[in-house]
Amino acid sequence: GAGVSQSPSNKVTEKGKDVELRCDPISGHTALYWYRQSLGQGLEFLIYFQGNSAPDKSGLPSDRFSAERTGESVSTLTIQRTQQEDSAVYLCASSLYWTDTQYFGPGTRLTVL
Amino acid sequence: KNEVEQSPQNLTAQEGEFITINCSYSVGISALHWLQQHPGGGIVSLFMLSSGKKKHGRLIATINIQEKHSSLHITASHPRDSAVYICAVMRGGNKLVFGAGTILRVKS
Numbered sequence: 346g347a348g349v350s351q352s353p354s355n356k357v358t359e360k361g362k363d364v365e366l367r368c369d370p371i372s373g374h375t376a377l378y379w380y381r382q383s384l385g386q387g388l389e390f391l392i393y394f395q396g397n398s399a400p401d402k403s404g405l406p407s408d409r410f411s412a413e414r415t416g417e418s419v420s421t422l423t424i425q426r427t428q429q430e431d432s433a434v435y436l437c438a439s440s441l442y443w444t445d446t447q448y449f450g451p452g453t454r455l456t457v458l
Numbered sequence: 459k460n461e462v463e464q465s466p467q468n469l470t471a472q473e474g475e476f477i478t479i480n481c482s483y484s485v486g487i488s489a490l491h492w493l494q495q496h497p498g499g500g501i502v503s504l505f506m507l508s509s510g511k512k513k514h515g516r517l518i519a520t521i522n523i524q525e526k527h528s529s530l531h532i533t534a535s536h537p538r539d540s541a542v543y544i545c546a547v548m549r550g551g552n553k554l555v556f557g558a559g560t561i562l563r564v565k566s
Binding site: 447 | 489493500554559
């Protein structure tokens with residue numbers, strides 16, 4: 346079946362603009378994660394959704410970042426008033442349940458000019 | 459000190475060599491993941507383990523919970539194994555904390 350997909354694959358934006366990144370998880374996967382991979386920073390956890398439970402937002406770096414997930418389907422990560430330090434690859438992953446293997450999407454490369 | 463430490467940071471091996479990448483962590487975890495990332499490519503989960511040892515093809519992963527240590531071994535290494543290998547530990551039931559990664563280059 347189809348893997349995790351993300352769109353857009355690349356996004357270039359100007360400082361101060363809002364951006365919205367999309368993740369389509371594998372069908373049936375109840376857990377969905379957003380991560381960020383910055384140059385020289387490695388991977389970091391942003392937010393986690395598990396079914397209809399309240400999301401774990403503990404990794405979001407500021408209140409400019411927010412994410413939503415509709416049921417057990419699509420998720421969007423929104424960054425408001427983008428800053429240059431937001432430039433990174435944003436990765437989405439999903440798993441059947443949080444105890445299971447995570448499957449990663451190809452990522453969205455965000456460049457803030 | 460990072461919660462997850464990997465060694466070595468960089469590793470160059472000759473084709474056919476046995477490779478070991480180490481991961482140490484300092485916190486209680488529910489599981490440990492080994493991930494592979496090829497240059498310009500996506501991330502693939504190689505193993506998720508909470509005890510003992512797992513094997514898949516030429517790859518073997520072990521974990522010692524008491525010593526808070528895990529190793530990833532590659533037998534009969536091949537140039538296509540060249541990638542970044544990342545150790546990540548699962549904390550709080552759902553949050554992954556990542557190591558900095560080990561850049562592996564296998565020369566033919």
